[in-house]
Amino acid sequence: MAPGLAKQPMQNGHASLDHLQPDDDDLLYEEELLRNPYSLKMWWRYLEARRDSPARKRYILYERALKALPVSYKLWHAYLRERQKAVRGLSVKDPVVSALNNTYERALVSMHKMPRIWLEYLEFMVEQGLVTRTRRAFDRALCALPITQHERIWQIYLKFLMQPGIPQDTAVRVYRRYLRLEPTHAEEYIAYLKSKEQWGEAARKMAELVDDDTFRSLEGKSKHQLWLELCDIITKHPKEVSGLKVDAILRSGIRKFTDEVGRLWTSLADYYIRQGQYESARDVYEEGLTTVVTVRDFSLIFDTLTQFEEALVQHRLSQAADDEDEPEVADANGPGDDGEDFLLKDDENDIDLRLARLEHLMERRPILLSSVMLRQNPHNVHEWHKRVKLFNGQPHKQILTYTEAVTTVDVEKAVGKLHTLWIAFAKFYERHGDIENARVIFDKATQVALRYVEDLATVWCEWCEMELRHKNFKSALELMRRATYTPDKINRKEEIEREKEGPVQGRLYRSLKLWSFYCDLEESLGTLESARAVYDRILDLRIATPQLVLNYALFLQEHKFWEESFRVYEKGVAVFKYPHVRDIWLAYLQHFVKRYGGTKLERARDLFKQALREAPADEAKPLFLQYAGLEEEHGLARSAMEVYDRAVKTVPLKERLTVYELYLARAHEYFGLGKVREIYETAIEEQEDGGLSDEDCKKMCLRYAALERRLGEIDRARAIYVHASSLADPRTDPAFWADWNGFEVKHGNEDTFREMLRIKRSVAASFSQVHYNTTLVEATTAPATADTDAAVLDGGKRKREGEDDMAALEAAVAGTRLQGFVSGGTVQPDQRTQEEAAAAAAGAPAPAVVNPEDIELGDGADEEEDAGGDDGDVKLQQKAVPDAVFRGAGVEEDSQPSGALERFKKRRTEG
Template sequence: MVAVELYPSQEDLFYEEEILRNPYSLKLWWRYVKARSDAPAKKRHVLYERAVRALPGSYKLWHAYLKEKVDGVRGLSLLHPRYEDLNNTFERALVTMHKMPRLWIMYLQTLTEQKLLTRTRRTFDRALCALAVTQHDRIWEIYLNFVSQQGVPVETSLRVYRRFLKYDPTHVEDFIEFLQMSELWQEAAERLAQVLNDETFYSRQGKTRHQLWLSLCKLLTTHTKDVSGLQADAIIRGGIRRFTNEVGRLWTSLADYYIRCGLFEKARDVFEEGVMSVVTVRDFSIVFDAYSQFEESILAAKMEQSTLDTDDRQEEEGDESTQDPHRLVSFEKWIEKSFWLNEENDVDLRLARLENLMERRPELVSSVLLRQNPHNVHEWHKRVKLFANNPSKQVLTFTEAVRTVDAMKAVGRPHTLWVAFAKLYESHADVVNARVIFEKAVMVNYKAVDDLAIVWCEWAEMELRHKNLKGALDLMQRSTAEPSVAIKRKVAELGEEPVQLKLHKSLRLWEFYVDLEEGLGTLDSTRKIYERIFDLRIITPKIVLNYAALLEDNKFFEDAFKVYERGVQVFKYPHVRPIWSMYLNKFVSRYGGKKLERARDLFEQALKEVPEADAKPLYLQYAKLEEDHGLARHALAVYERATKAVEEHEKLSIYDIYIARAAEFFGLPRTREIYEHAIESGLPDKDVKTMCIKYAELERNLGEIDRARAIYVHASQSADPRSDTEFWSKWNDFEVQHGNEDTFREMLRIKRSVTASYSQMHFILPEYLMQRETGKVSMEEAVDALAGAGISRDDGMAALEKEMASSAGKDGMKALGFVSAGVQSQTDGGAGLERDRKDANDEEIGLEDEEEEEDAGVDVAEKSVPDSVFGNLAQVKHAGESNEKGEKREFADAEPLGAKERFKRQKKTVD
């Protein structure tokens, strides 16, 4: 081995000289130690020893010295002599450094690693005695880790933990865990009980009192034989009362406690108490499943034990017969072996218990639901159905139900319990008791009057089923009797008004009463009931109609009409609608035209306040009366009134009927006024177009071709060619049949104009109009929107006319297939074309428009129209032809007139 130089070398002379001059300077010693950091350990230890001998109170030197020595023993055997030298060094350091907790911790950790139990325990105690109380928590942390190691006696650990709890009682949960790990169940249960009894306890581990309580219950039930002195039954029942969300687990824990104690009957009682007291289905499922498993396990154990006892008994009997076959068995031995007297052989009893438990499950579940809400009527009915084969239990269930359910708190209709209870007695032919039940039922203060009325009606129906007709009428008379003034005053003093005082105004009861009286009583008694209903002001339109029908069946027609009159005075629309309809039908069917003025007054009275939605059938009925028994002009006047009174979507159908009747009564020319009125009355655009098409068809049938064409022109302004193809198709067919080249070109020009107008409005319409569905924006709305935006409709039309004028010279060629009919168009289009032809080049090739190319293949019928057809229009035609300057224009080409003004102008021109 290489010898280690312990004496100062030449390099140490400088530090040695400084230390000789000032041997008590910590700075010099520390610089000397740092300068020799690469020296051998033994030499450094000598240097440290000299330093701490000179400065025994230096914490810095001692700490560095001890840390270096601790690092030096790492990896060595615990029996190495250097450990003892290290311990001695710690002891010498603590002589002066006993107030330094860090040195104590280093020393204690070193002793713990050396497994010196006694020396370590005593050192811990010395540290606790030497240090201040404020530093004890640092010592106790490693002290508890030490006593928790394997090999430390349990008694030592218990004493240490008990001392620690005196220092800091809040760590009792750690102590309880240690006790459970050490299987010291008795003290663990006691400590848990103390914690739960301390209302000021705060868990450092974040456990709730509920969790601690469950831990105690689990400990008591799991280690029943190891824990004594605690009343497990009282503790668990206290948890059941306090923690309602864990009732099922606690009941099973209590039963488990008695099972482990061997008290099986007591456990069965606990299970029964549990299933009869839980209030939730979840808790019931937990307790019931544990109960059934308990019964099954006991039954299996008994059956196995019975099998073993039988085998043993057979072996014993075989041995006895072999030894002495003639020996008599003593009486005591026979009693012991007797099967039917042996209490251990109760397999049949336990099997019956298990079957009974399974059969009772629906009943027990019903009890749980009723404990949740004893006023649940539906659950009571379901419970009665469980005992369908046991009338006695059904009666008991109904009795309990009507006694328990409060009508003001009931969920459901509580009167159904009374009715079902009475029907149960009735089904068993006990009508007397059924009447008793009904008598009690009508005295209950229900939440609604209708419930009490149903009970009275059911009672009366029961009497009817048993042929007691007089009794049923007496019941209805008794139920509808109005309470006396004295009773009302007495109830008003009490402040609570029961439903019995409102029963006499129950509509259900009166309807049943009047039906019963109508079938069993006389006409006079029935009329009295109806009049009583009128007096109580609870009449309904249905009752009015029934009353009137009763009087009509008995030939009291005027009285029936008086009932109708009273009905229409009581009710308003829409409830009075069926009364008026029946009244008017009955009156007209009976008197016809005999009392026409009275019928008219009735209709006028009915139409006075009728809303638009209900007006159409009354007006049609009124007009039918005038057609059958009055004057035709009166009927048409009614139709005209109907066109203004009905809803918008029904006006077109009224106009159709109006026109058909006018044509039937006065001929087709009379319908022109109706058509014009319909077009000017403000119908929706789609209905206006339909009406114009019909009007034009009428004029065409009458030979008024120009009038029909004027109608088409008028309607074209509200017909978008992109969507309304039907209108333009009909106009096209009309021009093909009755027009010429000029009129057809005029139709195409108008079509282009309308298309441009709709296209322009489409692109510049406001956003709120653009968001509407196609066809929902009318022409007037679009024009108003354009005017509000500063854009005039005239500008667009003027541009279009300018474009048409520029292209007029190119349309000189006559459309193929058209032959002039000799009728001048009402527009100046024809004159303009003639002037253009005169100035046109004869050699110029004419190009047709797109519309003409599309219609080039149309086969047009050619027919000359004589002047006699036109009548006075012929003069207008010749006058228009003679005017060379074209100053007289029959129609405005570019001015966008309003619908009404345009139609009036065209009509005036034609006339």
């Protein structure tokens, strides 16, 4: 046995362990420890070997080890953890718990720099709930540990302060110490104060934060949010924050934060209301209404003030009702303890006064709101006009408002037109019969450096109109002469540039609005010479417009000065260019022709030629029509045709068709069908050179064909259809082919109908290379009725696979019953093809097509006899087809219509 082991008593109040005898295994460790008692490794192996030994035996081993190694953190930490597990769940008053506290204290003698020992000890003390001893332990830990470890201690310390039963003074002092280390955690302190209802301390700390420009909230709150929280604390708990300068604090917030000014003003007023200082609260509301610059803040303050006044009136009414019901009891009780009751009872007859005050407040709302808008932008002209209207029936206030407006609004910053304020101010005096003051206002307005010349011209015109309304015609003319005074050397370039840099008064004489008004006055009140002088002055200044030129010329024509009016037109066309000169030319030519008719035809022609020479193509059509009308009425029809011919080559492509229609009508009227055919052929031929669009050319061809059809020239009409077929896609233009189809049904035969179908199929194939909208193609090519489906059937059989619709339709012609169509025989496609192939192989001509249903007719004499009666034999006159029919298609003079078709198709294919 190791010496002293059996006789060593248990420390810390434990009974002695004399009855604990060592085992044989302990002798090895004890002998080793006798040789080296300061070996931590040996002690630790000994403790690990006795892990399952009784607690008392292990405590003895820990005590012996720590006596030999008192600065071993490993031994102390293991020993304290083991002892702490043993006391878990025991009462605080148990001696074992007290013994553990003493053990921690002994450990901290040598382990005072170890934060883990402190943390475990402090957590153990917090669990015990010993306030004073725990607080002192925290203080000792903060003194013992370096400052870098304080954060770990404070986390536990603050949790300890949040426990119930901790004195608030103690917690406040501790938090103040903590904020010296971590000033950024002030919001935690404020939250604690709010939870403990320490409103005074919370308000003072919040005031420090909002005044500290370096403070940054860890919760992400802005200074504005902190201000609002401070306002809530101050206004809701005014008595607890009596030590603070509430008025100064809130006013500083109002100056700093402009986006919540309304709420701060209402908070300040609420503070005075809770203090019972109602007049001070009302003064705060009034000050807020007259200083805020946003409608939202104004509405907030006004609504709060209205509720405040209504509450006072309602309370006073209820109080008066109570006094009437129980007068003696009210007198006996006297004024209440509340300051509000005391103030409301100071005057028994103040109900009418309070109602009048509330009514007056509601009446002032539009004016107060107008003041808010003008504080936002004092240069808003529209708001000044609205403010004047608010004072209707109060002339004195309206005059003051106008005066304030014209002196406040800056020309450069004005939103709106400043001159309208001056004009409205002058008209105000005019409406009240004070013409002299109105003239004074207008005179001052003409001296204001306005932004634009037109604004100043408007002022002069309004002044003049006022004089006209009061029959002061001479004064009006004199005003216009003053306003249009023209300085010398006005056309020098340097003078004009200098005027642009100066005030608008120096450029007033160039205002067309002013000159136009002056012209109207001279025409109405002046003489002919004075009016002409004004117009001439406008032309000399080069500020005239086409309309003014037209007015001047019309004015001269009314006074029978025709040549002078024509000279005015000449000046106008010399100054202006297209498109502005168009109306001048039209009026000039119209009045010239109306005046002289055909007496000065050559001069009129020169004018028209000059106008057409200067006119662009898109503006030339009305000139051409007017020129042609002149030639038709006063000149030669041939000259009119030349004008039309020139017009159809000059006007834009989209307008040529209408000109052609008029051209054809006049040609038919003057020269007959020969000229009409020539125009048609020329139009169709020029289409290839861009003379007409494809659509317009197609329309011309249809009209030409209709003309020849009415004349009985069937072959010529058919050739025209052939020519126009290349422009009509069967998928997108079924109307053309329907028209040709009707023509062939009425005037053709089977061969011509087959030729039409062949051409239609060929044109469809040529157009198939162009991309079209699939939906459009399907819509135009889809069969609409059962009759259309039947047209592609051959004897009840559908088209063969691989054939298109046009081939099937051509194959089905023999079996198709069309009204008015005379069949030339029915030939099956397969049979005809085989016969032709056999004939070609034998070198013989193709067999003739025989129609089994053909009707045998006579020699023709019988038919003629039936048609002509009893006149006997009638010899039909043979007439050659005119070559003009085939000229457009490139057909030679001696060619037949069928040959013309072949050559036209060959030419189109090569092209």
